[in-house]
Amino acid sequence: MKKIIIAGAAVAIAALGAALWMLAAPSVTYQVNGTSVSDSASVNVEYESSMRVQDLADHVEVRAEYDGRDVSDTIVMDDVADEMVQLGTYTLTYHLTEDEHPLQVQVTVQDTQAPQLHMDTEYTTRTGETFDVSRLNVQVYDNYDVNVLDSLSMDAVDTSSAGLKESVVRITDSSGNEAECAITVDVRDDASAAEAGTQYFVQQDPDDITLILNASHRLAQGWEPDDLTQIDDSANSGHMLRKEAADAWNELYAAAQKEGITINVVSSFRTEEYQRTLFEGYLAVDPDAASYSAYPRTSEHELGLTADISYDAQLHDDLQQSQLGIWMAENGWRYGWIVRYPEGKQELTGYIYEPWHYRYVGRTLAAQLHEQDLCLEEYYAQRTEAKND
Structure with missing residues (x-):
């Protein structure tokens, strides 16, 4: 019985010593873009043209201290896939060269910019003729969604009677960002039917x-x-x-x-x-x-x-x-x-x-x-x- 008690006390002392050592051991602290974090962080990044996954690191500044010393110059980032970026979340993993304690940064690539919409705002058509988006002269640009023209829409124009009719043209990119433009359609009995318009995505x-x-x-x-x-x-x-x-x-x-x-x-x-x-x-x-x-x-x-x-x-x-x-x-x-x-x-x-x-x-x-x-x-x-x- 005495041996068991002594052995149990030894285990308890060893566990206490390990706990005290862990409390006293040097620790790593990180900062991401100026904010103190433990082992993870989140960063939002606006999409840029030709952006690759490795380019995301340019938007993340990581600093580190170890036992009170600035060791930022020893930080390394794990390799990432050599791929083009699309909207969504990517994980960048950092650690110190002499330490296995990793930092994971979740980088969310987003598009918050509205499309650019440039167009003629005055049109003429004949009474009774359909006037829809195919008659519009439009130039658009979006920093991410190159197929944004597919979303081109407009409020219906009543051509059953002559007069100046107003409508609003809208375009929405894949992230839900919207641009709009008001137009006027002069509906006349003596006018010709509106000609087909042109719609282009103009690279900016x-x-x-x-x-x-x-x-x-x-x-x-x-x-x-x-x-x-x-x-x-x-x-x-x-x-x-x-x-x-x-x-x-x-x-x-x-x-x-x-x-x-x-x-x-x-x-x-x-x-x-x-x-x-x-x-x-x-x-x-x-x-x-x-x-x-x-x-x-x-x-x-x-x-x-x-x-x-x-x-x-x-x-x-x-x-x-x-x-x-x-x-x-x-x-x-x-x-x-x-x-x-x-x-x-x-x-x-x-x-x-x-x-x-x-x-x-x-x-x-x-x-x-x-x-x-x-x-x-x-x-x-x-x-x-x-x-x-």
Whole structure:
């Protein structure tokens, strides 16, 4: 009995000693964006164009003290997925190099900015004719939802009798942010029916290498890249791209050269005026020209991020079967380049399959598109519909 009592006392003393040691042991304290936290924190971040998951760390300032000493310079962040950001919550994990006590920061990416809505506000139509959104001349922009035009709506206009009729046009992005504009419709017995209007998404951040251009998404008038750089190709043709795209292209070209692959660039950056002349020339002889040539301000060539390529001086429908096409399919995405108008996706892109038309979107997005077999239209549609939760 005495041995049991002594043993029990020893266990109790040991437990007490351990507890006292833990109380006296050095502890880690964190601060996140100036606020003291224990082992977790939450931060809200406004979405920015071309934002990748690793970029979220730029919005989180973490400091740490250990035993009263500032040890912020020893903080490390665990690796995160190399992916483009969508709206939702991401976890960033931090810890000290010599300590396993982690800090988890929940970063919620949100969009609180209303769409931009610019439009004509006065219209005329004939009595009895339907006047709806298809008659409006509208330009919109949203910092996240590139398909915001799909939500365009307006109050009904009564055209059964003549007179000035008022309506309100509304547009709502995928986060529920709304913009509206009041319009007036002059309904007259002697007027013609209102003509079809035009609705465009006008890109306001053309420096975004991931932006989408197509028949409904266009560049603002007058914009041109200011960092055009000459690129390498087998024909020394002197073509130009924006610097980031040019650097990535030259890296790709050097890799192809090492494997004996010939790459000629047939077309790259185009001015708005050049694109207009090209498009109007095609249209003059072919009413279906819009299926393979872009209206000015909707052409990716005007971005300075696109190269049409060949193994000679011509564009080839069967490029994908050539040595060049096979090499590009296997390697182009690794350098940030994608076939912008893939086979079988004409209904989505609006253009015929163009195996020669390569677009620079950056390595991160190119890898995602390659892995998931998506064109840009599909990527942005999925991004709008889904959130990262």
